[in-house]
Amino acid sequence: MHVFKRWLIRICTATLGLSCGQAHAFLPEAPIAFARVGNTADLTASLQRQPALLTDVDIYNHSLMDIAIEQGQTEIVELLLSKGADPNRRTWKGQTPLHVAAYFSKPQIIKILVNHGARLDIAMPLVEEKTESLDGFYPIHLACISEYGHDVLRLLTELGADLNQKRLGYGQSPLEIAIRYGPVEAIQRLIALVSQSRQHALEVNMNRIRQAAIESSDPKRMQIIEMWLAAKSDQRPN
Template sequence: MLLKKETSISFQIRDGRTLLDIAVKANHYAVVRTLLEKGADVKGRFQNQSIKSHLTAQNELPLAVASRLGFASIVECLLDFGANVNEKGLPCLPNSVGFRADCPVLAIAAYMGHYEVVDRLLSRKADINATDGSCRTPLSLAARKGHGRIVQLLLQQDADTELSDSKDGGTPLAFAAACGHHQVVGLLLEKGANIEAKDFESKAVIFHAIHARSSESLRLLLNWGADTNVALSGETPLFYAIRHTNVEAVDLLVRYGARISMKNKFGELPLQYARDQLAHPTNGFNVESHQLHRTKCEEIIRRLESATVEHNQHLGMATKPTLKSRAQKTLVQLIKR
């Protein structure tokens, strides 16, 4: 009945929302389409630029709302009626630009895990590498959340794997490793993501996997050739794993060639450092966590002691031929005399 009056199309309730805004948020496809056919502005209340500059969840662009909520059919409908496929909405994550409309709808859908919405936006030629206010791409946001199918879809359409955000310099691979999403780590490595990329703190991806305690991610990185002896503030991944009492990481790193003879910036060997960690635990432990810390340190020490014995035996075997050859050379010289 309301739609019989042309002026009713742009009717706003007290908080400023239009009928289209309400219908989109309620996922009423038929109502949304009817309103648009009757001339409703596809931007909802966004004709007012002062409102757009002070964006809130109540007055976000209809396309951004539908993308955030995963309403693929409504997204398609809004696009059919002229919505900008590269329009922006509220940021998915906190950043320095506050609550301005700075996050592309593709990035919103990717972050929220709405595969069908991402697929439809891409089919309408959405900018696959469009960034939010902190230079985060749809790929980096999907990787951070572990949305494997969406990551795969973006990679199939050649999303850039090396674009880093402006907040900490992390790449999609770093985000996936830091959040323990080993399946996404695998997808990115298969696509050729830079395994040695570093963030603004010079932290390589391998450190993120160790910190996340993701043995699966760490194993993948090591299998793909991650440098086990890359330095971060004077310590290698092995020292980093010891400091975080990550027993599995220590074991993996040693097995994949981490140098147990390499010293940190204080001149300590890994085994010495582990013993120091046991003798001087971090303050603030309660009784239970202190015992757990002690147990992990002791296990790390055992594994490093075993690795040290094997290392020394290997060195001994390597020197035997040299000693033998010297003895033979001496014998030959004596005979010649």
């Protein structure tokens, strides 16, 4: 599990992040820099001169919106939306701005995107041959595997995300995804979120959840899940 987890995070960084250190071939360097550092004045001027910058991408097919989200540049995100940026525009990998914000744990940006029409029910597309990648992930699933903190899990559910949303094509729930691919803190936060809420309840396939914990080969994960499943069993009416 740990080998795959490292691979998965590396894929997230390569496909959602922009830290590979290579030169950008499509978007000019100047507007990329403006988006990174939150320079709204110069980026506004650039967009006025070159409106196409709004939809242009870098060599990783990331737009100015994607760059601004990763860097947490809220004002840039608002600027781009005000200029007509599509809050549901996909990259060639299939993620929307909301996927990026969920993975990088940007709660304020998530709120802004949703207020501008970003959808919580868009999944990343399936590839022809199923692999252990990010295909079929909804934004809530990316929040479950993120290494950037998990404060956005509660926010996503408050905005309408489904805690039982199945991964497209795989049938994995957010909890199962957290057990298999996410940090332990994501598992604990999901369980706590359900325990503290009267509005949300997890639909639990005990066999799948237990199998995911066993396959993780992580004693801590197995202990957390076994204790939780035992508590759920005790709560069932006789």
